[in-house]
Amino acid sequence: MEKHTGAEVLRYTAFSSHPSGGNPAGVVLDAAGLDDAALLAIAAEVGYSETAFLTAPPEGLGGEPGRAFTARYFSPLAEVPFCGHATVATAVALAERIGPGDLVFATPAGTVPVTATADASSGALRATLTSVEPRVESVSGEDVAEALAALAWQSAELDPDLPPRIAFAGARHLVLAAETRARLAALDYDFERLGTFMRRLDLTTLQLVFREAGTVFHVRDPFPVGGVVEDPATGAAAAAFGAYARELGLVPDDARLTLHQGDDLGRPGLLEVELHAGDPRVRVSGEAARIDA
Structure with a gap:
């Protein structure tokens, strides 16, 4: 865990069960009060291809209370409309804190449902995102x-x-x-x-x-x-x-x-x-x- 301009930044890797594999992502589970300049500065300092930032969901998004969010994604240079690996990383980070289950992310590209599950024997967490219409x-x-x-x-x-x-x-x-x-x-x-x-x-x-x-x-x-x-x-x-x-x-x-x-x-x-x-x-x-x- 790191602190950047008051935000707690987590680091996860996605599409691997081991930290040395997959794609690292920064995850900020509470980005309330941070403006775009701060989000970009955090993403640049983290240095991964993307960092995900969560805030409260827009009105009418749906989903269970406490399991729906607005999600934005920044590379070190710019905001991107959607990032899959940071979504998977964020879903697993959330599952560790609020438990597996269904999540809903309002992203700049559209609404993205995500389901986090735990393996019945090992307890390993994984996430499945459903894309916007391609x-x-x-x-x-x-x-x-x-x-x-x-x-x-x-x-x-x-x-x-x-x-x-x-x-x-x-x-x-x-x-x-x-x-x-x-x-x-x-x-x-x-x-x-x-x-x-x-x-x-x-x-x-x-x-x-x-x-x-x-x-x-x-x-x-x-x-x-x-x-x-x-x-x-x-x-x-x-x-x-x-x-x-x-x-x-x-x-x-x-x-x-x-x-x-x-x-x-x-x-x-x-x-x-x-x-x-x-x-x-x-x-x-x-x-x-x-x-x-």
Whole structure:
């Protein structure tokens, strides 16, 4: 636990049961009275890809008393509309204090229900978020070419069965699929050029993907617009990718996808993505662990 300008800041990692894996997030369970400048300053000082800040819920949000909140997310450089890993981390932090169960977060991207559960045998906590309604958009050949140039990738290195698209499930992500695991592993990009490109298209990350098997993928997420070279485990991008996979018919209408992320950074994480026929929303699940316990 740390104190920043009067706020108690917790540190958790999401999508891993161990502090050395997954994606670290700052969590402020009571951000009442802090203005935007203070929120950004705290996020910058914490230094993680995102820090989540909770305040009282807006009127009419719903949910059980004491289990509904307004949630905002800041990278070290700017506010982002939604952050999946910080949502999972926050839900587990809350579950440790008020018990497992259903939560509701009012985010800038929309209302996000979250359920925190405890394993019956080990007691380990995990959280499942339900995304806002997603969408998938085409992307121009010129924009794909610019993204590839910034990545130093060749178009021939892309998987033709997973075409480029922009996917949204709370934030916008450009999905690019590598044909080989080696291409995905060798990530060394032009930070400024990619950041400029992403700001022009209002992208939060690139969702770089390699398909290992039918529903098993390896992913990496450059995040220069947040001041971070790479996000180790990205829940918002995982939700967007679930929508992408369904839209393109890559998986059945009812499917559970497994996303491995962070292995190339030495911070392995596991993200589970659920798709349900008849429900356009995407569910993303993972464990979380306290870093400074």
